[in-house]
Amino acid sequence: MEKAPPHVVIFPFPLLGHINSMLRLADLLCLAGIHVTFLNTDHAHHRFLRSNPNLLAGRPGLLFRKISDGLQVDESRRPARFTDLFFSLRSVTKPLLRAMLAGSGGRPGSDDTVTCIVVDGLLTFAIDVADELGIPIFIFRTASPCSFWTFFCGPALAAGGEFPFEEDNMDRPIRGVPGMEAFLRRRDLPSFFRVNQLSDVHVQRILTATKDTTRASCLILNTFEDIDGPILSHIRAHCPTTYAIGPLHAHLQSRLTESNDSPPTDFTPSSISFLTEDRSCMTWLDSQPHKSVLYISFGSIAAATGDQLLEFWHGVVNSQTRFLWVMRPDVVDGMGQIPAELREATDERGRLVGWAPQVDVLAHTAVSGFLTHSGWNSTLESVSAGVPMICWPFFADQHINSRFVEEVWKVGLDMKDRCDRRTVEMMIRELMEGKREELVKSTARIADLAKRSVSQGGSSYMSFEKLLEDIRSINSGPHPDGGK
Numbered sequence: 001m002e003k004a005p006p007h008v009v010i011f012p013f014p015l016l017g018h019i020n021s022m023l024r025l026a027d028l029l030c031l032a033g034i035h036v037t038f039l040n041t042d043h044a045h046h047r048f049l050r051s052n053p054n055l056l057a058g059r060p061g062l063l064f065r066k067i068s069d070g071l072q073v074d075e076s077r078r079p080a081r082f083t084d085l086f087f088s089l090r091s092v093t094k095p096l097l098r099a100m101l102a103g104s105g106g107r108p109g110s111d112d113t114v115t116c117i118v119v120d121g122l123l124t125f126a127i128d129v130a131d132e133l134g135i136p137i138f139i140f141r142t143a144s145p146c147s148f149w150t151f152f153c154g155p156a157l158a159a160g161g162e163f164p165f166e167e168d169n170m171d172r173p174i175r176g177v178p179g180m181e182a183f184l185r186r187r188d189l190p191s192f193f194r195v196n197q198l199s200d201v202h203v204q205r206i207l208t209a210t211k212d213t214t215r216a217s218c219l220i221l222n223t224f225e226d227i228d229g230p231i232l233s234h235i236r237a238h239c240p241t242t243y244a245i246g247p248l249h250a251h252l253q254s255r256l257t258e259s260n261d262s263p264p265t266d267f268t269p270s271s272i273s274f275l276t277e278d279r280s281c282m283t284w285l286d287s288q289p290h291k292s293v294l295y296i297s298f299g300s301i302a303a304a305t306g307d308q309l310l311e312f313w314h315g316v317v318n319s320q321t322r323f324l325w326v327m328r329p330d331v332v333d334g335m336g337q338i339p340a341e342l343r344e345a346t347d348e349r350g351r352l353v354g355w356a357p358q359v360d361v362l363a364h365t366a367v368s369g370f371l372t373h374s375g376w377n378s379t380l381e382s383v384s385a386g387v388p389m390i391c392w393p394f395f396a397d398q399h400i401n402s403r404f405v406e407e408v409w410k411v412g413l414d415m416k417d418r419c420d421r422r423t424v425e426m427m428i429r430e431l432m433e434g435k436r437e438e439l440v441k442s443t444a445r446i447a448d449l450a451k452r453s454v455s456q457g458g459s460s461y462m463s464f465e466k467l468l469e470d471i472r473s474i475n476s477g478p479h480p481d482g483g484k
Ligand code: UDP
Pocket: 015, 016, 017, 018, 020, 271, 273, 297, 298, 299, 300, 301, 302, 326, 354, 355, 356, 357, 358, 359, 374, 375, 376, 377, 378, 379, 381
């Protein structure tokens, strides 16, 4: 009897940026004929279904399942409560995951055995479960490789006395991250390093998860060799089997175009959200002059204070630029009165939306720049579209991403740790006028490299082929535990 296709269980951390990139991987695997069970926490699953009622349609081979995150339905899942979320995932979800994988792997009534698990790099407790059940496990670290590598070097930074530090001289160079000696400063380290105690629970959690990665069979990263080659070499010294298969949104698009002869019915590339997408901004963009609009978005989590938001708003308005701004309902912690001149200027040359189709917006010919919080997905999406950035990192890997954007890839300007209207205005003028030529040149070059990497024969394309080959060879070999 012919063997069933491989069956991969994918389990992301329940945040939009993580789910988005892991869903793109799921879609890529399904396109290659692999069965995928995509496991969301019940909270994330319900939020998605509310804003993406068609999420489940048109994805042959992909099955969505849910699992409890252990918190009460009405408990907050905001970053301030992440410690509780991590704790409950480990204590409540881990045994549920074990039971699910020991059964049908989340596909009730199916005889699909689980070939391997792809789990988020923050959920490394799943390694224990996989080891116990004898199922190969791949870690997908959805954040930037440069942040992953600094976490890897965290213990060495501590041993060398470079961390922890007081936040008095944030421009002091950091020398203990190989490959970054020439440009890394304290302020560029991922925000978890901004603590004055080595025992801080958040930094310890991320350092431990990073170290745990070496216990998994393989590592998957959303990047491509041309921008991250040197960092990938360092990472591969510790995680020899590292697949660099990004930018995933572009990779998926490229494979979909390639499979155009036989597209899966109703298949739409996945970018899903917790909020309903407002596509009316695309019509608004159609009516704007070529390369005239600054796109502004702080991703799905970042929230500014009311004062910060007003400083941004004044700076944007004073720059006289046209703008499209994603104002999520929760993007601001407490907002006072909005001055009439800001409202008037916004009506004149701006557009506010609750959630935008970001990949399409960045590809629109009217868009000329991106004021971003430097989330890793947003960074890759901007780079792929050839749109230069102004970076205002908020937390996590964003602080180091913005340093790479300015210093290494030279595709934008880093505005970290500053938020006053004069700086905002000055940065926008530099992006749109003063430094435009050089930024556009390097951004176009990197966009071209990104495109090549995901096209047939490109580095990410070939790395994904190798990933497929490895998954298929697990499926065709005897299962380590004799038949699960
Ligand atoms: N995004 C979107 N519409 C918006 C804002 C964001 O589709 O209005 C998507 C964006 O394309 C990206 C994701 O949300 O894929 C945000 O991920 P990122 O890693 O940039 O930031 P995070 O939300 O994790 O902080």
